[in-house]
Amino acid sequence: MLFNICKYLEDYPTKNDAEIVNFNIAKIRSMPVQVNQIAIERSETTKINDVDFDNLSFGSVYTDHMLVADFENGAWSVPKVVPYGPIVLDPAAKIFHYGQSIFEGMKAYKDEEGQVWLFRPLDNHARFNKSAQRLAIPELPQEYFIDGLTTLLQVEKDWVPTTPGSSLYVRPFMFASGNGFHASPANAYKFIIALAPSGAYFSGKVKVLIEEHYARAANGGVGYAKAGGNYAAQFYPTQLAADKGYQQVVWTDDSTHEYIEEAGAMNIFVRIGDTLVTAPTSDRILDGITRKSILQLTDHLGIPTEVRKIKVAEVVEAAENGTLKEMFGAGTAAVVSPIAGFGYRGRDYELPELENSYAAMLKAKITDIQYNRAEDKFGWRYKVN
Numbered sequence: 140m141l142f143n144i145c146k147y148l149e150d151y152p153t154k155n156d157a158e159i160v161n162f163n164i165a166k167i168r169s170m171p172v173q174v175n176q177i178a179i180e181r182s183e184t185t186k187i188n189d190v191d192f193d194n195l196s197f198g199s200v201y202t203d204h205m206l207v208a209d210f211e212n213g214a215w216s217v218p219k220v221v222p223y224g225p226i227v228l229d230p231a232a233k234i235f236h237y238g239q240s241i242f243e244g245m246k247a248y249k250d251e252e253g254q255v256w257l258f259r260p261l262d263n264h265a266r267f268n269k270s271a272q273r274l275a276i277p278e279l280p281q282e283y284f285i286d287g288l289t290t291l292l293q294v295e296k297d298w299v300p301t302t303p304g305s306s307l308y309v310r311p312f313m314f315a316s317g318n319g320f321h322a323s324p325a326n327a328y329k330f331i332i333a334l335a336p337s338g339a340y341f342s343g344k345v346k347v348l349i350e351e352h353y354a355r356a357a358n359g360g361v362g363y364a365k366a367g368g369n370y371a372a373q374f375y376p377t378q379l380a381a382d383k384g385y386q387q388v389v390w391t392d393d394s395t396h397e398y399i400e401e402a403g404a405m406n407i408f409v410r411i412g413d414t415l416v417t418a419p420t421s422d423r424i425l426d427g428i429t430r431k432s433i434l435q436l437t438d439h440l441g442i443p444t445e446v447r448k449i450k451v452a453e454v455v456e457a458a459e460n461g462t463l464k465e466m467f468g469a470g471t472a473a474v475v476s477p478i479a480g481f482g483y484r485g486r487d488y489e490l491p492e493l494e495n496s497y498a499a500m501l502k503a504k505i506t507d508i509q510y511n512r513a514e515d516k517f518g519w520r521y522k523v524n
């Protein structure tokens with residue numbers, strides 16, 4: 140019989156946090172999963188005919204169905220595909236008070252034959268559970284994530300767009316649905332996957348502001364996790380930057396603000412001369428799947444690449460002496476997004492428009508693999524059967 144985790148959580152104040160979380164994870168890892176039982180409750184209507192697939196924005200229309208599973212009494216329920224719609228939560232649900240909430244960002248792509256593909260989904264699942272652990276949320280079995288997602292995508296395959304540059308954005312998320320004002324982990328959670336046919340994340344040129352006052356993450360904090368609160372905390376400084384005409388903030392390290400770390404919801408790359416440089420991951424930086432794919436690609440293509448700390452002063456100096464050739468952000472939503480210029484200490488620096496940029500070449504290489512237009516030497520593509 141499964142041990143009831145709620146009993147542990149009721150005892151929370153007398154127990155140590157790590158002890159509870161470890162117990163929780165060990166138990167959940169050993170639970171049997173029954174993925175052949177994913178039930179499908181079909182929506183009676185469809186919204187698909189209302190969608191203008193030629194003019195898709197990012198993440199603002201949702202498909203007819205979603206995947207839902209609940210963690211209650213110490214176990215995850217087998218996920219179900221249900222009609223997309225509102226969910227009911229108690230006002231005391233801990234998500235509202237203590238922000239126990241994590242998410243992932245993925246995309247499904249359709250090739251010319253109509254076959255649907257995912258990109259490195261096991262990496263997203265692994266990162267989801269890393270985030271879950273940090274936020275004291277029970278980990279989700281891989282089978283529930285992968286088989287749940289593929290079942291949902293089979294139901295929604297007509298929603299995967301084929302217009303150039305578009306894809307079906309996949310948003311798995313999980314949050315504390317259990318109640319209580321006690322500041323301790325909830326005893327109930329919800330896992331949902333929602334889908335949104337989407338176009339480009341950025342609509343125009345991206346200008347960034349190098350931030351020296353606010354910080355996105357701190358040592359020992361949750362920067363490496365995809366915790367909802369990390370994004371909420373970025374909104375205000377990003378709004379201040381937007382008021383000055385910048386689309387994104389380049390986050391620097393929290394203690395000295397001397398080193399560049401991430402660009403909004405993207406990892407950042409800088410090209411100085413012909414060398415591409417990106418910051419090493421740490422507990423302040425998200426271990427981006429696009430970032431690590433780019434690193435594998437540049438290694439394979441023989442592009443000189445360095446993974447090391449990047450001083451703001453070095454970037455400014457390179458901009459001044461003309462060796463700063465490119466900066467770009469990398470992420471699932473943004474793919475590879477060139478940065479047109481950056482602001483720092485009241486000055487604006489423009490980047491040249493290169494004909495043969497690394498950004499354009501790497502974007503083409505990655506998207507060709509994602510859309511099954513090129514051989515996948517790395518085993519990144521995942522067929523949705």
Ligand code: PLP
Nearest residue numbers: 404405406425427428429470471
């Ligand atoms: N950094 C942050 C803060 C992000 O939110 C994202 C987006 O997911 C990334 C980097 C890029 O990660 P990935 O390439 O896995 O999407």
Ligand code: COI
Nearest residue numbers: 244245404470471472473
């Ligand atoms: C993604 O790139 O998928 C992300 O999760 C970033 C998001 C904030 C749009």
